[in-house]
Every structure is written in C-alpha cells, then in structure tokens.
Amino acid sequence: MSAVIEKPAQTPNAGRHVIDEQSFTHAAGLSTGPVSVEPYRSPAFFELERERVFKRAWLCIGRVEQLPQENAYFVKDLEIWKASVLVTRGKNNKIRAFHNVCSHRGNLVVNQTCGVAERLVCRYHNWQYRNDGELIGVPDQKHFFDLDKKTCGLTPISCEVWEGFIFLNHQSKPEVSLAEFLGPFGTRYAGIPYFNLDETIVIQADFKANWKLIADAFAEPYHVPSLHPATLAPGFAHPEQNRYARPLSAMAHGIHRHFSAYGNPDYVPAPTSKVEQLVYVQDTGGVLGGDDSGNAAALTAHPAINPTKDRSWSADVTWIFPNFNIDYSTGGFWTHEFWPVAHNRTQWTLKIYIPKTMSIRHRLQLEHYACRWAEVVLEDVTNCERIQRGLESGAKDTMILQDAEMLIRHSLHVLDKWVKADHVADALS
C-alpha cells in the first residue's frame, strides 16, 4: 500500500497557470501529480502507521515546564501505543519516562494526571516505586518466590529533550537518536526563545476524522479566506495583495517542514467591532498574537523564523514528523498534538502559551483570544469530519494539491517512506 502515487508530473495545459521556479513543491523535490487518499480511510494503512511510524518515530508528548520541580510527574495516555506513560523529574532534575504499569500484576500505577511524589504506589497491593523506576517496596515480600526487586522496576521508555520539548520513542533501543531524527530541523530551529511559558490555554477535541486531516488543515493557508472568512481571513489574507493567503515561504527540512504565514499589515478591527477594539492590544502583528512582551524582537531576528524576513509576516507553522506542530508568532507560540485513535478518529490538543494575566483589560483580551481560537478550530474540526465522510464514500481515490499545499504532499511522501522502510535510517535518508 502506498501513500504516494508514483506518476510523472503532468505537462501543464496551454493557457493554464504554470508554477514558476518559485514553486515550493519543486524546490522540495516533490512530484506534482494527484495523491492517494487511501492513507486517510484505510484501517490497514492505519495499522501500518501505528507499527512503522508511531512505534518508531520520536513523538513529542509535552514540555519540561509540565514538570515544574524535582519529583514532579505527569501521566499521559497514548492511544496509538495503547499505553499509559509516566514521565518523572527525579533527583538532579533528570527527566525519565516509563510505562505506567506495575510489575506485580500489570495494574496502572499512577492514576492522577500530574503531581509531586518521590515514591509512587500501585494501589492494588501497594507495591512501591521510586520516580527513577526502581521497585523499592513489596508488602509481605517473604511469601514471594525468589523475587529480585532489582529486576522488577518500571519498564523505561526512551526519553530525550530538545529545546524544552520532551520526546519519547517506543523502541526499547531506538534505531536513531532524537538529534538524528530531527536532523536539519533540529539544528535550524535550535536557540529560538520560548516565552510566555507561565500559562496555557488548552483547546481539545475528540472527533471522527483521520489524524492527518486536522494536521493538513494547519499545514496550508489556502483555505483561510474560504473556511475562516470572519475569524481569520481579515488578518491573514488581503483582498488585493494576497487574496488566497499564499505562504511567504514553505520548505522541507529533512522529514520535517514549515511554512511562513502572511499577515495583513494593514489589519485593524472594523469600526463596528467595538469589543475587538476595546480589548485588543494592536501591536502584535497578527490577530492571533496574544501579547507582545518584547521577546518578539529576538524571535523575529532568529534566522529560522520568517526566513525571507518578509514585513507581512504573521506566524511560522512548523510540522515535526509525524504529528506535532510548533507555531511561532510575535505574540508567543502554540503547539498542536494530533493523536491518532483509529483510522477515522483523532484526539487533538492545542496548547497556546500565554503570559500571566496582568490586568483586567489583559484578561479580557485573553478571553477574546481564547474564544477566537475556539471558533477557528470549530470551523476546522467540523470540516474534517465532513472530509472523512467524503473520502470514506469512495467517490474519489485521489486528491489534487496546489503549490501552497506542499506540506501535505511532503507529509504523505515521508509517511510513505516510513511505512515502506525496514530500517529507520532508510526512512530518514
């Protein structure tokens, strides 16, 4: 089964718009033909994704701030691994991850989503573990047979941190390190200042569509004027200069990718939008900028951000293969986790990092920001469920992608490689 239809590029018909050498798709070395929609609707392909992609790739599951002090922990359910994962910050601030499964008879050890504890107790028979995974207490131990506590710790999961982001790998001995996995992306995007880490707005949805449909929705701005006419289009398109919100740049970085979004530099709230005028600090360069705390200058000076240094820049969307986005704007950053549950079900978490509320007016702005975001994602989620029905009907076997949709093409191209490659090294090349 293939995610990409291997077909030579079609010769453009005379009179049709020919994409010039500025083409993001050509620059990324991708073909230009239609692509198969099978990866979005096939249960068999979904199982391949589970085994060959999600159980071999490094997956981002959170940030170090979720473990704010020594002995902090959090638990995360990863449906795609059918696993409950425990992440701890132990002595000397070492961050570790384990399967949250008791060595005695397999109960889940920790049932709180987060907390602070040096010792973790499984409540079935009170076996006790230290947060470095060691089994340290077994009630009525003398009635066990040759029990060696040293071999009965929690099962570790490979865990590495990049720029404050925590990544896990399902392979007990990962074929590649996180640095190798991130490749050119990891070096290019190193050293970016992360600010407004005090608080998060979290928006979540559990809905009936393939995980790639929602990832795709955030990978192209072509749909902004049509699907988000009121919530986004005024800030991210321009009736004369950029009607279709064409990206300022779009590039592949190894198996990862980014696009830079246009922002309408002339945007001001309409005179009739009294509340938007009242609550917004209009110095953020984009309607999704929650705040400008002066860190913006360091962000925009970083060579990876807005690489063409276009004045009409609003945000960079980066897509770390397979299912994670980090998006940067002058107002701060936000992340998307797209977690597959079934071929037609996804759990998605959007975390928007915001500064601590400073004043009444600032709080009103943050409320407006959160509800604008929720409205945008309502538009996207509703739409994804419709696409899923459209694709599952079998009416179409392929979809047609334009140049601004390059990231989707690249995603399917990389996915296809991973599904076919017997070794991760081959999938990275």
Added chain:
Amino acid sequence: MTAASSSLPPGFEELEGFVSYWVLDSNDQRRAARSTAEMDDIQRFYDAIVARAEQAIVHCEQFTLGQMPPASERLFKLLLAMNHAAIAVEMHGEPRAFDSTWPSAVRITQGPWPHGGRI
C-alpha cells in the same frame, strides 16, 4: 428592580437581567452559552454590556484580580461573556460559525486565569 435587590454593584442595575444566563465560571461555559443562544438575545446582551463596558472595566480595576467582592466579580464575568457575544455579533452575524455543528467535539479545557476554568 431596586438597587438593593441587584446582585451587581450599584450603578449597574440595568444589567441584572443578563446575570442568570451570562455569569458563568469558565471560558468553555461562556462559549457554550453564546453558541446555544438565540441571535436576538445575544444582540440584546451585546448592546447593553458594550454601552457600559468602559465604566464596568474601571469599576473592576479597583480590585486585585481574582479577589473581587461577589457583586463586582459577577460584573467582571459579564465583561468576559461580552467577548463571546462579540464573536457572534462582530464576526459571524449569527450565534456561531457558518455551517458548524453543535454540540461540538471542541472544548476549551483550560482557560486563562482567573475564571478560565479547567476540565
């Protein structure tokens, strides 16, 4: 309604009729209230609160965030709900996005502090 029976600070009695529907504890509840309301009701609330918004903000600014007396906190929550009414009035011209489904899978599971809520 007399000032004495109002649950809002003195001077804001005319907004009393909106308290029972629009004073809510979390971002997600305010969003649900707007998404399921009739457009006429959203517009009436919007017109009333926008007309008093500046004075209400100045009133709330007397207090430390998160530590307002109950009457002022209710007024503040009306101001928070004003943002949601604005999504309907200023963006869509209807209670929620064109063609969107409700109830929706989308939830704001954590809103900004204070009164953002956590699910």
